[in-house]
Structure formats: structure tokens, C-alpha cells
Amino acid sequence: MDIENLRRRAMRVHDRYDELNLAKRGRAWTREGFMLGFMGDVGDLAKLVMAAEGARDVPGGRAALEHELADCLWSVLILAQKYNVDIEAVFVRTMDELEKSITDKLDASPPTP
Numbered sequence: 028m029d030i031e032n033l034r035r036r037a038m039r040v041h042d043r044y045d046e047l048n049l050a051k052r053g054r055a056w057t058r059e060g061f062m063l064g065f066m067g068d069v070g071d072l073a074k075l076v077m078a079a080e081g082a083r084d085v086p087g088g089r090a091a092l093e094h095e096l097a098d099c100l101w102s103v104l105i106l107a108q109k110y111n112v113d114i115e116a117v118f119v120r121t122m123d124e125l126e127k128s129i130t131d132k133l134d135a136s137p138p139t140p
Contacts, residue, residue, distance in 0.1 A: 030115045037104040058109045065102035071095050 028036075045055040056064070072095040078085035079092055087094075107114035 033100070034104050034108060034114070037101050038108060040101065041105050041108075058106070061102060061105055061109065065099065065106065068095055068098040068102060072099055 048055050072092070074083065074085050075087065075092040075095055077083045079089075085091070104114065106112075107117075
């Protein structure tokens with residue numbers, strides 16, 4: 028699945044969550060609410076990475092790690108959509124900039140003995 032299809036799928040789930048939240052709570056999540064949810068997902072992901080590295084005990088194993096990675100990607104796609112960011116173009120541009128910066132630094136550093 029390409030990034031555009033992922034974005035569309037993420038928005039379909041987002042729209043269903045809006046329906047659910049409106050029906051159950053009388054309001055939908057704001058952009059700030061999505062950011063706070065994303066922060067919670069990143070915290071959960073951090074705990075699962077620590078567990079995968081043997082630094083803590085967290086139930087769920089690899090399936091939970093995969094789920095949190097997908098939750099984080101979903102949040103990034105939703106936030107990009109809500110802020111009108113072409114995430115694919117920005118990702119490519121940012122990776123180009125990072126590769127150039129790293130290459131420039133490697134080229135400028137003396138070889139290690």
C-alpha cells in the first residue's frame with residue numbers, strides 16, 4: 028500500500044472515530060487531542076521497545092509493538108492531514124536534506140585510524 032492509500036485509510040478510521048466520539052461524548056477530537064493521543068502512543072511504544080530490549084516487562088510482545096508502531100503512523104498521517112502537510116513530499120525532502128548533511132559531515136571529517 029502506498030502512502031496515499033495509507034492516508035486515505037487513516038482518514039476513514041479517523042472519520043469513524045469522529046462518529047463514535049460524537050455519539051458517545053458529543054464532541055470529536057481536536058488537533059490538540061490527536062497530538063495528546065499521539066504522545067500517549069509514543070510513550071506506550073517506548074515501553075514496548077524497552078521490553079523488546081529486555082529493560083522492562085510489558086505484556087503483549089511483538090504484536091503489541093507492531094500495534095503501537097501502526098498507531099503512531101496513524102497519528103502522524105492524521106496530523107499531517109489536519110495541518111495540510113504533504114507528508115510524502117516533506118518526507119522525501121527531509122531525507123534528501125539529512126543525507127546531504129550526513130554526507131557533507133563524513134566528507135569533511137578526517138579518516139579514523
